[in-house]
Structures are given as structure tokens and as C-alpha cells.
Amino acid sequence: MLFAATFLCVTFVGIIWVGHSATAESYWQMWPQGALFAALLLAFLATHEFGHYFAAVYHNVKVTLPYFIPIPVGIGTLGAVIKIEERIRKTRQLFDVGISGPIAGFVVSLIILLYGFATLPGPEFIENFAGHEEVISHIQETGTFPEEPPETSPEGATILLGNTLLYSFLASFFDNVPPMYEMYHYPFLFAGWLGLFFTALNLTPIGQLDGGHILYSLLGYEKHKKVARIGFGGITALAGIEAIPFLYLNINEWMPGYGYVSILLWGLLLLFFFNKAFYREMNWVAPLWTLSLGISVIYLVISSGFTQAGSLIWVFWSFFLVYFVKIEHPPVMFEEQMSPGRRKLGWISMAVFVLCISPTPIYFAG
Secondary structure, three states: OHHHHHHHHHHHHHHHHHOOOOOOOOHHHHHHHHHHHHHHHHHHHHHHHHHHHHHHHHOOOOEOOOEEEEOOOOOOEEEEEOOEOOOOOEHHHHHHHHHHHHHHHHHHHHHHHHHHHHOOOOHHHHHHOOOOHHHHHHHHHHOOOOOOOOOOOOOOOEEEEOOOHHHHHHHOOOOOOOOOOOHHHOHHHHHHHHHHHHHHHHOOOOOOOHHHHHHHHHHOHHHHHHHHHHHHHHHHHHHHHHHHHHHHHHHHHHOOOOOOHHHHHHHHHHHHHHHHHOOOOHHHHHHHHHHHHHHHHHHHHHHOOOOOOEOOHHHHHHHHHHHHHOOOOOOOOEOOOOOHHHHHHHHHHHHHHHHHOOOOOEEEEO
């Protein structure tokens, strides 16, 4: 039932993202495009979760089938989860269960993305979508997409998806690749990009995320604890780059001239996050708080980014890590040395994290 509800939700919002709105007379005529997007995205999610499931079954760990989470906004889902119904006692079990999902999902996302690149239509494809008059006019004149997004859009702001090292590398081999402000109209590209980005999120080497399981298995409790805390500091720096402009714009709208109070407000919230995450250990809280806030402010000053709104994804992710995932990984009962093959695969997965993560996943121009 949850899967069916999720498929319907992703199809519904998929119509908004990839539906050919310029040629359709109703939403019903766009459902095939929405259903295609739903099938691609849920293929990634299902493969990821069943990767975990079959690894757990292989190690005789009690586990549930995947639970899909529908939500009728955004991309139609908050993902899927399985429930491990007993404590994982050995490091090798932890490693295998943790890495199987991201590797399986990564392969499917890569296939979807490569197929999308290999079958790209010409730039005139964008004529299927309403509200792109400036872009269409430029394409008709030059045969190519404009390098920059249009200054105006029907929604008042243009959505841009963040590029990643892997996406940019793959795109360089193909013609007619749409810019990131139009990419989400292409179901294979959008679903593939989402799959790779969600894989990277899961590979974040913190707490009981998949990446936390993997890095804990490679490094052990104490070393992982240090890496996870530093990694959380980096994530909060990205969150500050999103949160400070968001607060700045809203404060300036209510109280013109007081926008820079946003730095103080974010600093207070950041202090709350670090105190909660590091159990008020000031030898960790003080330096990472200073470094995280400093990186965010310096980046925004250099880039003049105080007026460019972000999506607050990293703010939500910071909250999720602190309250649900936790920063440190609980120790397993039996520590085991990883085989050379597992160690290589583990470090490859950390490379995938770097290649697929985007510092600015979704932001807005205009």
C-alpha cells in the first residue's frame, strides 16, 4: 500500500516537473511522463533498499521489507527504509549491510543517467514546456541553450540544480546537454541525478547512515568518532550558506537594514546544534562552531551570496543528523578486520560520496 501511494505521489509531482505542459490540455494527458519519472526514481529507491535487505538476509539478520514514504510535494517521496529487527553484532555484517544499498542504487542511477545522456533530444525539446519563452526564443535564434537562466520566470525565480563532479564529467561526453536550470524537465537526467545525490546523502560518513556503517567498519570507533564530528562541522557550514541568506532576505523584508542579524541568529542555532551533537564537550563545540560559522560567512561575503536563496536542504539534514541519526556510531560487539576486497570497496564508496555530492543541491535565481 505504501509503495502504491508513493508511486501515485511521485507520478503526481512528476507531472509538474517533466509533464509536457505546453502541448497538454489537462493534467491527465501528462500522466505518462509523470509515471515514467516515478518508475525511474522508484527503481533506484527499491534497488537501494533491496540491496540492504538481501545483504541482511545473507547474514541471517532479521529485517523487514522496504517501507516507502509518500508525500504529495517535492519529488513525491521521502525515500524508503528497512527496519533491522535485531542488533548487528559483527563488523563484517555491518559493513556488508551498509554498503550493499548504496552500491546497488548507484549502479541503477548511473545506468538511468547514461541512458538519458545517450538519448538526449535536441534543445528544441524545451518547447514542450510552458513558460519558457525566453529560452525557446534563444534556442530558435542560436540552436543552443542560453548560458545563464532567464531573468524572469512564471514562478518569479528560476530553480537551479547543483552540479556534481560525476554529473559534470559524464555530461562532457555528450551533445545537447541541458543546463542545470532546465535539466529537471528531462525524466532520465532528473531521476539519475536524484539517485546519485541520494546515494551521496546516504554515504555521508556520520552516525548510522550507510556511510557511517562503512567508515566505522574501516576505521573503528575512536577514529570514526573524530571523522564524523569534523564531517558534521562541514555539513553545518553548507547549511549556513543556505540559512543565512534565507534569514537575511526575510529580515530585510520585515526590517530593512537589519539583514545581517541573520548571522547572529544562525550562530545561535548552530551553537544549539553543536551542543546537542557533541554533548556539550567544549573542546569540540568551540572550534567547530567558530570554523563552521566562519566558513559560511566568508563564502557568502566572497560570492556576494547573501541575496541568493537556497533550498535549506543542509539545514534539514543537520537537524536530521543531530536528532535522528546521531553523529557517533554505536560500537558493535565483535570488531573484525576487513578483508582487502572490502576495504577497497569501502574507500571506493567514499569516493562515490565525493563525486556525487553537491554543496548547493537546489537553489534559486531571480
